[in-house]
Amino acid sequence: MITAQALVKQYGNKVAVDSIDFTVRPGQVTGFLGPNGAGKSTTMRMIVGLDKPTSGRTEVNGRPYREHRAPLREVGVLLDAKAANGGRSAYKHLLAIAATHGIGAARVKEVIGLAGLDSVAGKRVGGFSLGMGQRLGIATALLGDPATIILDEPVNGLDPEGVRWVRTLMRNLAAEGRTVLLSSHLMSEMAQTADRLIVIGRGRILADDPIADVISGATRSVTRVRTHESERLMATIAGPGVVVSVLADGAIEVSGLTAEQVAVAASTAGIVLHEIASMSGSLEEAYIALTAGEVEYRSSSAAGTGAHK
Numbered sequence: 001m002i003t004a005q006a007l008v009k010q011y012g013n014k015v016a017v018d019s020i021d022f023t024v025r026p027g028q029v030t031g032f033l034g035p036n037g038a039g040k041s042t043t044m045r046m047i048v049g050l051d052k053p054t055s056g057r058t059e060v061n062g063r064p065y066r067e068h069r070a071p072l073r074e075v076g077v078l079l080d081a082k083a084a085n086g087g088r089s090a091y092k093h094l095l096a097i098a099a100t101h102g103i104g105a106a107r108v109k110e111v112i113g114l115a116g117l118d119s120v121a122g123k124r125v126g127g128f129s130l131g132m133g134q135r136l137g138i139a140t141a142l143l144g145d146p147a148t149i150i151l152d153e154p155v156n157g158l159d160p161e162g163v164r165w166v167r168t169l170m171r172n173l174a175a176e177g178r179t180v181l182l183s184s185h186l187m188s189e190m191a192q193t194a195d196r197l198i199v200i201g202r203g204r205i206l207a208d209d210p211i212a213d214v215i216s217g218a219t220r221s222v223t224r225v226r227t228h229e230s231e232r233l234m235a236t237i238a239g240p241g242v243v244v245s246v247l248a249d250g251a252i253e254v255s256g257l258t259a260e261q262v263a264v265a266a267s268t269a270g271i272v273l274h275e276i277a278s279m280s281g282s283l284e285e286a287y288i289a290l291t292a293g294e295v296e297y298r299s300s301s302a303a304g305t306g307a308h309k
């Protein structure tokens with residue numbers, strides 16, 4: 001479990017984290033989202049004692065991080081995958097960290113296997129690809145078999161197999177009852193991995209809800225219907241708050257009624273439907289809607305460069 005209470009971090013005049021409160025619960029994957037510069041890394045750094053809050057507090061498993069006598073066994077962290085010593089082999093790197101925390105070589109071998117690093121465990125970390133470095137960072141985070149895991153951009157640089165591996169690992173860790181906090185800018189990946197989301201913008205919390213609620217709260221869901229009797233169906237379902245539009249392919253899109261209500265109305269009127277689907281918005285749409293106006297760094301033109309020809 002991770003908690004933050006009235007947590008503030010100021011760098012000079014810059015308020016990076018602006019009095020936030022949240023609880024990250026065990027048994028779930030919680031996604032931590034926000035535009036560049038929103039304050040995610042600063043928050044994660046404060047949780048694990050790498051940055052001191054200007055005011056407020058954070059706790060991991062019921063105590064401030066620094067008060068844990070064996071922090072590696074409480075919380076596993078991946079904040080900077082490039083932090084490993086380049087001259088050592090992956091095995092030696094993990095063994096050195098394990099030794100300073102009273103963790104045996106057997107656990108080192110175990111996490112090497114878990115992270116899919118068996119074939120490169122004897123190789124110098126300096127020669128690792130970004131993806132291998134990420135795997136090593138995740139192996140390090142898991143070394144102490146911690147109840148809480150915090151990973152900042154863990155899929156950065158991973159190939160599709162690696163991305164899927166991280167997703168499955170996170171889901172399994174949560175299913176074991178652990179607390180998993182995960183940041184990523186990959187919305188489709190987050191949508192498949194997280195149960196709950198905390199979204200921040202300019203240091204403030206914009207949403208802290210189950211993922212389905214974040215999506216339904218920030219996007220419009222519609223019912224898409226296809227029938228040979230579009231005109232009659234439109235007349236049948238017309239009413240206050242019901243908006244219908246005819247799409248280019250002849251299907252009609254209805255907002256203001258659930259798919260069930262449309263199906264019942266059609267059935268009562270004896271109208272045969274060839275297709276009916278409830279279309280909810282995507283996490284990406286919800287995220288863009290939620291963070292509009294909260295983006296610190298935005299390109300001035302969506303079309304990119306090429307203005308001077």
Ligand SMILES: Nc1ncnc2c1ncn2[C@@H]1O[C@H](COP(=O)(O)OP(=O)(O)OP(=O)(O)O)[C@@H](O)[C@H]1O
Nearest residue numbers: 011014015016034035036037038039040041042043
């Ligand atoms: N050491 C520092 N000194 C001064 N300002 C800082 C420092 N660290 C972070 N900031 C500022 O605090 C704000 C939050 O930064 P932070 O790195 O926490 O954002 P983030 O959400 O992790 O962004 P990203 O998605 O780009 O990693 C930014 O405006 C950043 O420039």
